């Protein structure tokens with residue numbers, strides 16, 4: 001058994017001796033789809049305290065788990081209880097993290113072990129850290145001296161230990177030179193202490209804040225200095241400098257020696273953000289997202305657990321890092337739907353960040369130019385402090401937004417840009433500014449149709465048409481990833497040359513741009529291309545620097561970018577996201593998306609323009625965008641939600657029943673609905689065929705549960721599932737509390 005420094009400090013001896021027929025038992029939760037912790041015998045009479053990572057036998061395997069409660073005396077024969085194999089030399093999982101696991105599991109109706117699994121998603125953190133070696137000067141100079149060797153010895157003359165690559169880099173020589181010097185005895189290889197993350201310095205480069213910014217920052221700083229739980233909604237127009245403002249609260253927390261977590265919706269793309277952080281604090285924050293390597297994950301997990309990592313910028317999963325002393329969480333772009341995780345444990349990261357603040361007694365800042373209705377209502381009802389920024393930094397005016405009525409001013413046949421939009425792009429280029437054309441649809445065309453027989457090419461495993469990606473010569477399913485090489489003949493009737501693409505995606509708009517503006521450098525920014533992170537980052541840099549004059553992008557371009565030369569944003573299809581029937585947030589989301597994407601225009605100089613192509617210029621969302629009257633829009637939307645008892649005034653849970661065969665799914669969904677316990681104030685709707693009835697070969701039915709805010713929805717759902725008929729065969733049931741997707 002290993003007892004390292006963490007356990008040595010925490011271990012306590014159990015003095016109470018078990019009686020005959022009794023045994024000391026410690027509950028251990030393992031990161032599997034299990035609800036409860038299992039009992040184990042502590043190693044050698046010494047009970048590891050709650051939070052300790054231990055290795056235990058489970059079935060025929062060994063697993064790493066966490067001690068989930070205090071040791072107690074159990075009435076079991078000692079033989080019946082397996083023993084903890086080993087106590088790991090890893091910092092214990094803090095009590096706040098354990099309470100968070102319990103809370104998330106209870107709220108989302110997920111097995112506790114699955115939530116713990118998210119907290120342990122860095123397997124390398126639990127393996128012993130291998131020693132690192134470096135070189136320092138030693139012994140006499142080598143018999144054979146070369147200029148390269150001399151350079152190395154000059155660098156090493158200070159006696160410091162450096163990793164091989166570092167020493168080679170500093171001396172400007174190859175690694176072989178170092179090895180040669182070590183063989184000659186002039187350098188010695190020694191063990192190095194583990195690397196420590198760079199410390200962000202709160203005093204590194206404080207900005208000069210505009211008066212309104214300073215006032216807002218003051219309120220955020222107060223919350224940090226006061227300590228304890230609070231939530232501030234930092235609500236400021238696009239380009240107001242919200243980042244600069246919340247950085248001051250970050251600085252205040254760092255100055256108190258606490259850790260800071262900043263959640264970003266697209267961390268993999270936000271090198272701009274990391275650089276801004278470095279400019280303010282002297283070094284980049286630690287990054288945490290799915291594109292990181294295993295070794296790095298392990299290193300960061302440990303650094304966070306030891307309190308050495310002071311600032312972490314991450315995707316939603318960073319919430320589940322084992323912070324030793326978290327003093328502030330910032331959720332940037334808090335309205336973003338991508339904060340909702342849509343598989344395994346279905347949680348909304350913004351909400352969990354608030355809960356984490358409550359459990360850990362620290363402030364939380366939610367920042368957005370287009371806050372969610374949920375947060376606006378919380379601010380109005382006084383649960384959140386509302387901190388506003390009403391004007392852009394540097395005094396630039398907000399963009400002027402106008403609709404292009406496609407009924408009156410349509411594009412030519414087979415084109416997607418109306419004459420009005422084309423001439424606006426032309427004027428923008430003539431003024432030496434950049435233009436952005438926004439269409440939230442990847443690929444070339446969303447539908448391929450056979451003119452001979454009318455067949456629409458669909459995914460064999462999903463009820464969805466395949467999207468053409470012309471650059472790759474493929475048709476792809478955006479739901480399951482199915483790929484078909486672009487056929488020449490119709491797969492249904494076999495006639496050749498009759499397949500036509502219908503409707504536009506960004507690639508097709510880019511094609512039109514290339515035809516209309518052949519000599520103008522353009523760039524496409526689409527999440528298709530995120531497979532290659534460095535390429536996307538390069539594209540963003542090309543746009544920021546002004547090299548790309550026309551940008552064609554999906555919602556990826558809407559996310560917090562600052563492109564100084566961008567003056568015009570044209571929305572190719574403003575009606576696209578409004579058409580999501582059955583989604584209570586469709587209007588809200590359209591409003592946010594349009595405001596965000598148009599908010600990229602005119603950030604450094606006034607005169608930014610947003611043009612929205614729409615068939616419904618009189619729709620309340622369009623009217624609100626054009627008049628810039630956010631408050632009226634919000635008031636309307638909030639009143640409608642309240643009247644319909646929709647979030648945040650009511651609570652929703654979706655239940656998705658799926659099976660390999662349609663009748664099987666339907667039958668079970670109906671049986672499940674019948675088993676719902678009677679509850680006066682809870683409404684169960686459905687089952688109904690899901691809008692996407694088939695995904696990955698599974699047929700889907702949906703039920704929607706609606707309850708007033710003060711009803712214990714989880715208790716109802718649990719009671720229901722306890723009475724539900726057994727799901728047999730291929731039937732699966734998913735519960736999605738607070739759903740954001742209604743497909």
Ligand SMILES: Nc1ncnc2c1ncn2[C@@H]1O[C@H](COP(=O)(O)OP(=O)(O)OP(=O)(O)O)[C@@H](O)[C@H]1O
Pocket residue numbers: 207208209210213236237238239240241242243244368369393559560561562599
């Ligand atoms: N006090 C300041 N001093 C210097 N530069 C500032 C200051 N405040 C803001 N800026 C600059 O103004 C630009 C816009 O700021 P920022 O990106 O933080 O806006 P934002 O409020 O986050 O906007 P959005 O919601 O549109 O992303 C940035 O380039 C930022 O560096």
Ligand SMILES: [Zn+2]
Pocket residue numbers: 459460461462464477478479480481482696
């Ligand atoms: Zn598919």
